[in-house]
Amino acid sequence: MLLNLRVTWFTIALCCVAVAGCGGGGAKKPPANPPPVVQPANPGAAPQAGPAPGAVNPQPAVAQGNPNVATTAAPAEEELPPAGPDDFVIDSAERVTEIAGEFREPPPAPVEVIALAPGLNSTSLEIVDPNAAAATAGPATSAIPMASGIPMTSTTAVATGANTDSGWKLPDGVTAVEGAGTDLETGLPKRITLERDPVEMVLVPPGVFLEGIDGRDPVAGPQHSVLLENPYYIDVVEVTVARHDAFREFYRKTEGRKMEPAANHDGNPEAPAVGIKFLDAKFYAKWTGKELPTEAQWERAARGDLGFEFPWGNGRPIFHQPRQPGQLDPVATFVGDRSPYGVYDTAGNAREWCLDIYSPDGFQKQAGSGGSPVRNPEGPKTFQGTKLQVVKGGKSDWAVWQRSGVPQTELVRDIGFRCVLNIKPESAETEKSSTTKSTDKPATKGTDKKKKSVGL
Numbered sequence: 001m002l003l004n005l006r007v008t009w010f011t012i013a014l015c016c017v018a019v020a021g022c023g024g025g026g027a028k029k030p031p032a033n034p035p036p037v038v039q040p041a042n043p044g045a046a047p048q049a050g051p052a053p054g055a056v057n058p059q060p061a062v063a064q065g066n067p068n069v070a071t072t073a074a075p076a077e078e079e080l081p082p083a084g085p086d087d088f089v090i091d092s093a094e095r096v097t098e099i100a101g102e103f104r105e106p107p108p109a110p111v112e113v114i115a116l117a118p119g120l121n122s123t124s125l126e127i128v129d130p131n132a133a134a135a136t137a138g139p140a141t142s143a144i145p146m147a148s149g150i151p152m153t154s155t156t157a158v159a160t161g162a163n164t165d166s167g168w169k170l171p172d173g174v175t176a177v178e179g180a181g182t183d184l185e186t187g188l189p190k191r192i193t194l195e196r197d198p199v200e201m202v203l204v205p206p207g208v209f210l211e212g213i214d215g216r217d218p219v220a221g222p223q224h225s226v227l228l229e230n231p232y233y234i235d236v237v238e239v240t241v242a243r244h245d246a247f248r249e250f251y252r253k254t255e256g257r258k259m260e261p262a263a264n265h266d267g268n269p270e271a272p273a274v275g276i277k278f279l280d281a282k283f284y285a286k287w288t289g290k291e292l293p294t295e296a297q298w299e300r301a302a303r304g305d306l307g308f309e310f311p312w313g314n315g316r317p318i319f320h321q322p323r324q325p326g327q328l329d330p331v332a333t334f335v336g337d338r339s340p341y342g343v344y345d346t347a348g349n350a351r352e353w354c355l356d357i358y359s360p361d362g363f364q365k366q367a368g369s370g371g372s373p374v375r376n377p378e379g380p381k382t383f384q385g386t387k388l389q390v391v392k393g394g395k396s397d398w399a400v401w402q403r404s405g406v407p408q409t410e411l412v413r414d415i416g417f418r419c420v421l422n423i424k425p426e427s428a429e430t431e432k433s434s435t436t437k438s439t440d441k442p443a444t445k446g447t448d449k450k451k452k453s454v455g456l
Contacts, residue, residue: 168231169426173289186231188423197243197288201233201421202301202342208373209300210307212363213401219360220401223307224367226296226374230425234293234301235418237331237344238272238352239284241265247284263413270330272350272416278389278408281353281417290419292355295390295403296377297420302347302393302400304340309399311339311346317398323348325396326414350416351394351404357381358388358405391415 168186173196176189183190183205190203212223241262248259263275276284285291293301308314318336323329325348332344339346346352356362356379366374379390388405394414395402406412 167426168423170423171289171421183231186423188231191236192233192421194289194421197290197419199243200236202236203231203233204228204297204301204341205231207305209303209305211296211299211374211401212367213307213309213399217402219363220403221363222367224363224374225372226300226366226377228296228300229376231423232293232297233421233423234297234341234343235290235420236342238350238416238418239276239281240270240331241267241273242269244273244276244284245269247287251287262416263411264328267328268330271328272331272345274328274350274416275411275413276353276416277411278353278406282355285417285419288419290421292353292417293420294378295354295356295392298346298352298354298392299400301341301343302339307401308340309401311343311400312336317347325394325398346393346400347398348394351391351412351414353415353417354390354392355379356390357383358390358403359384360405 168188170188170192173194175193175195175198177191177193177200180189180191182188183203185205186203188203188205192201192203193199194201206227206229208225208227210223211226213220214223215221241264244262245265248261251257251259260277260280262273264271264273282292302311303309310317312318317323319334320336321334323334328349331349334345334348337345337347337349356377359365359380362379366377386405387408389408391404391406392402393400406415
């Protein structure tokens with residue numbers, strides 16, 4: 001019996017030793033949950049393994065609770081790879097714009113804005129198809145050469161004598177400047193040239209403007225409203241020496257007579273022609289198919305509709321180079337001397353003839369009409385003593401509201417001129433044509449020569 005017990009305890013002891021040896025020297029089993037393989041930022045690199053075998057991994061904390069209830073550890077969060085230097089590189093400008101757009105509000109729908117001509121008095125506008133308007137233009141012809149030295153845009157011809165939808169009639173020989181557009185109110189091209197005098201002219205549509213000034217000069221006041229009922233075109237620049245010389249040469253060849261040259265005809269050909277008498281300026285305008293401007297037409301083109309003191313507004317001038325009153329430069333040299341309608345050199349360069357007879361109290365008489373706008377003023381009908389014509393522009397302080405009277409037969413070395421083209425309604429042109437056919441008589445040769453000699 002005793003022997004059996006000893007054998008039993010010996011056997012138990014051997015089993016314990018065997019069990020202890022298996023726990024310390026055998027091959028280890030892999031962990032139930034191997035660490036995740038971390039992917040590198042660079043795809044070409046080899047995968048990085050987790051912690052080395054045998055390393056101690058921290059165990060997640062187990063919530064304390066009932067020891068009889070089995071608890072489940074929270075799953076470990078996925079470990080993100082570290083950011084590499086290439087992760088923040090945007091490879092194109094298009095991608096930059098795309099990414100930026102993701103953080104912006106979508107842009108509003110585009111709205112078409114119609115730019116109105118300066119001084120446009122329309123209160124309501126109708127948006128029309130520009131292609132329909134373009135279809136009404138006449139066929140294009142070869143461009144008319146511009147005067148040398150004057151920067152002009154290319155032109156395309158419209159049908160001569162064309163009527164617009166609003167009833168205004170263009171005279172023969174008119175060329176619309178390409179790209180200048182069409183006036184919404186009148187349907188007329190905004191800029192044109194004429195065959196005999198291919199310099200750009202800008203449209204001034206019908207409308208009301210402020211003429212004169214209050215409390216500054218008795219002959220230029222009071223300020224009053226003027227209504228010009230018909231549109232007109234005015235030369236963008238003054239008549240230059242080159243243009244005046246071309247007129248003189250044409251007249252010499254066709255009429256066999258010499259015209260007096262400008263006082264500065266030996267100077268810069270693109271400077272304004274000065275020292276021109278009133279009747280010679282009027283004759284030049286008639287030769288081109290134009291007229292001299294009335295004082296109201298000249299002042300509106302120079303000041304705009306709001307009665308500015310200067311072409312650029314009411315502030316001091318800003319010129320890109322020194323300039324003195326009375327100084328003559330090539331036309332359109334000073335971009336600061338440009339009116340709201342785009343007319344150059346009404347403050348500086350030459351003073352300019354107007355069609356009106358001068359009267360010191362002319363504005364006072366015009367303004368005495370009960371406050372209503374004066375309609376199409378043309379000055380006094382007869383001279384008061386000396387034959388004085390209105391002269392505008394080129395004063396010592398650049399103000400374009402100033403006015404003075406100069407004898408029409410006097411040659412003044414700082415006076416030049418520019419021309420206008422008056423546009424009449426179609427009904428007026430038809431009536432004039434029928435009246436002319438029934439009353440006009442052929443002029444005799446002597447009478448014709450007499451008219452040409454005085455420039456009427």
